[in-house]
Amino acid sequence: MTNYFHSVTLEEDKCRGCTNCIKHCPTEAIRVRNGKATIIKERCIDCGECIRVCPYHAKKAVTDPISELSKYPVKVALPAPSLYGQFGQDISRERILKGLLELGFDWVFEVAKAAEIVSDATRRIIGAGNVKKPVISSACPAVVRLVQVRFPNLINNLLKIESPMEVAARIAKQTITERENIPAEEIGIFFISPCAAKVTSVKAPYEKKESFVNGVLSMKDIHIKLLEKIKSIPWDFDGDLVSSGAYGVGWAGSGGECSALETPRTLAVHGIHNVINIFEEIVEDRLKNVDFVEALSCTEGCLGGPLTVVNPFVASTNLKWQVNRAKERDFSGENTAADYQDLLWTKDMEYKPILKLDDNMMKAMIKMQKLEEINDGLPGLDCGACGSPSCRALAEDIVRGLAFETDCIFKLREKVSDLADHMKAFEHIYRQKTED
Amino acid sequence: MSSIIKKEYDIPANDFSLAGEASSNVRKLLTQLGVYPTVIKRTSIAMYEAELNVVIHGNGGKARVEIFEDKIEILVYDEGPGIEDIELAMKEGYSTAPDFIREMGFGAGMGLSNIKKNSDRFVLESEPNKGTRVYITIYLY
Numbered sequence: 001m002t003n004y005f006h007s008v009t010l011e012e013d014k015c016r017g018c019t020n021c022i023k024h025c026p027t028e029a030i031r032v033r034n035g036k037a038t039i040i041k042e043r044c045i046d047c048g049e050c051i052r053v054c055p056y057h058a059k060k061a062v063t064d065p066i067s068e069l070s071k072y073p074v075k076v077a078l079p080a081p082s083l084y085g086q087f088g089q090d091i092s093r094e095r096i097l098k099g100l101l102e103l104g105f106d107w108v109f110e111v112a113k114a115a116e117i118v119s120d121a122t123r124r125i126i127g128a129g130n131v132k133k134p135v136i137s138s139a140c141p142a143v144v145r146l147v148q149v150r151f152p153n154l155i156n157n158l159l160k161i162e163s164p165m166e167v168a169a170r171i172a173k174q175t176i177t178e179r180e181n182i183p184a185e186e187i188g189i190f191f192i193s194p195c196a197a198k199v200t201s202v203k204a205p206y207e208k209k210e211s212f213v214n215g216v217l218s219m220k221d222i223h224i225k226l227l228e229k230i231k232s233i234p235w236d237f238d239g240d241l242v243s244s245g246a247y248g249v250g251w252a253g254s255g256g257e258c259s260a261l262e263t264p265r266t267l268a269v270h271g272i273h274n275v276i277n278i279f280e281e282i283v284e285d286r287l288k289n290v291d292f293v294e295a296l297s298c299t300e301g302c303l304g305g306p307l308t309v310v311n312p313f314v315a316s317t318n319l320k321w322q323v324n325r326a327k328e329r330d331f332s333g334e335n336t337a338a339d340y341q342d343l344l345w346t347k348d349m350e351y352k353p354i355l356k357l358d359d360n361m362m363k364a365m366i367k368m369q370k371l372e373e374i375n376d377g378l379p380g381l382d383c384g385a386c387g388s389p390s391c392r393a394l395a396e397d398i399v400r401g402l403a404f405e406t407d408c409i410f411k412l413r414e415k416v417s418d419l420a421d422h423m424k425a426f427e428h429i430y431r432q433k434t435e436d
Numbered sequence: 437m438s439s440i441i442k443k444e445y446d447i448p449a450n451d452f453s454l455a456g457e458a459s460s461n462v463r464k465l466l467t468q469l470g471v472y473p474t475v476i477k478r479t480s481i482a483m484y485e486a487e488l489n490v491v492i493h494g495n496g497g498k499a500r501v502e503i504f505e506d507k508i509e510i511l512v513y514d515e516g517p518g519i520e521d522i523e524l525a526m527k528e529g530y531s532t533a534p535d536f537i538r539e540m541g542f543g544a545g546m547g548l549s550n551i552k553k554n555s556d557r558f559v560l561e562s563e564p565n566k567g568t569r570v571y572i573t574i575y576l577y
Contacts (some may be wrong), residue, residue: 356470
């Protein structure tokens with residue numbers, strides 16, 4: 001596996017080289033060069049903003065095809081809690097889970113259950129003290145990558161517990177191998193994902209060597225097929241499939257992870273640009289009286305993931321129904337993490353200083369000096385026509401040797417008009433000479 | 437020795453939402469230079485606190501940032517009311533911020549001591565009615 005696997009990719013044929021994606025990318029990871037967008041792999045955090053804003057659908061998230069299921073004799077579905085928000089109030093969680101079984105899965109394990117376990121572990125960790133506050137949730141992989149590339153000072157604030165998806169995958173694999181005596185390699189664990197970042201976190205994990213998840217399916221890919229199955233399941237079906245209470249289900253939306261912690265000293269922020277603002281406040285010690293920060297890259301949290309089907313705000317209302325119904329049964333007695341040690345990350349996270357201009361600080365300073373000089377000469381319109389997201393970013397690209405000043409159309413116009421003046425002057429001299 | 441990079445920022449009066457803009461810009465600059473994360477953190481905390489003081493007490497002012505081969509020098513100054521008793525002002529918990537500002541979570545009297553704590557050299561010059569100048573030096577290594 002390469003260092004920079006990414007789920008978010010570009011379909012070149014569809015790209016028209018417009019400026020929508022470059023302007024929205026939170027890490028300035030996209031440039032338009034030679035009429036096509038290119039993603040700077042080291043910078044991309046797989047947040048999926050570009051997928052959302054591309055009017056030509058040229059950006060996409062690579063997920064596994066459903067045909068991948070046939071590779072495994074035993075197939076397990078791990079539905080993300082956000083799946084529950086994709087259906088109206090008339091469709092119960094029992095029916096959704098049963099629908100997954102009818103789609104061809106042999107088992108379903110709710111990631112919501114694992115979320116309750118993670119919340120219990122979080123409560124214990126914060127309660128035990130000796131953690132750097134505010135603790136920042138690591139549930140959203142795009143946010144974790146953002147910290148890794150842009151907020152090195154916050155790496156130690158990250159909650160170094162496996163994500164609910166990983167915890168669910170591990171429990172599923174252990175339970176089935178033990179209970180059914182099936183070898184682990186025959187079990188295919190499939191996460192049903194609302195986003196691209198989860199795909200990347202499975203194919204190239206940052207918290208450990210290898211993920212327990214075998215494949216990631218897009219919620220978009222299964223939604224219609226699943227709905228069809230659900231329609232033929234009686235509305236009051238109860239197959240004892242649910243294993244999570246209201247807290248786990250609530251994790252899908254913004255504020256869900258916070259409310260599971262049962263303390264007011266929490267803050268929930270969603271939308272990647274809002275997350276950046278809050279992180280800046282934390283770095284500058286401006287955020288007071290908060291022990292825990294839930295930061296989710298998408299608007300409305302995972303319900304707004306780029307691979308979801310329903311409008312995030314509608315999904316949020318849908319989820320409220322599911323959360324209310326989930327209150328009828330309490331699983332807090334079994335979804336605990338008394339011994340959370342085995343849920344901790346087994347790999348250290350290193351800061352990836354992708355923004356620095358040079359490995360040598362002195363050289364970086366000289367480049368910065370040049371950058372400022374170039375930037376002062378640019379029009380400051382941030383039009384994006386050069387293919388860089390802002391004038392400053394173009395100045396940076398020039399200093400790095402990746403672009404030219406004449407990529408700026410205003411600079412080019414200046415040059416052309418200078419050239420025209422020169423030509424006129426030459427013509428004048430030439431005429432004078434011929435007249436002599 | 438002259439500085440390699442020189443920047444100047446305006447600090448607006450009374451607008452909390454804009455306090456922190458200069459320190460945030462400086463943080464980005466230092467990140468691009470590859471300065472150690474801990475140094476960046478100290479610089480941005482010290483600078484933010486100084487900026488905030490200018491917003492709350494100083495009626496707006498300016499920040500001048502110079503980066504040298506081995507250090508960062510920051511001057512944050514205003515032409516506001518000045519400080520009557522510098523020694524008292526330096527005390528943790530001492531604050532002249534009005535109640536409405538404290539209610540917003542600012543003005544806890546920790547600003548100046550926080551700047552001192554995070555900088556390698558810290559000089560405060562002030563006289564009543566003549567404004568305040570805060571000099572901060574932070575070494576890069």
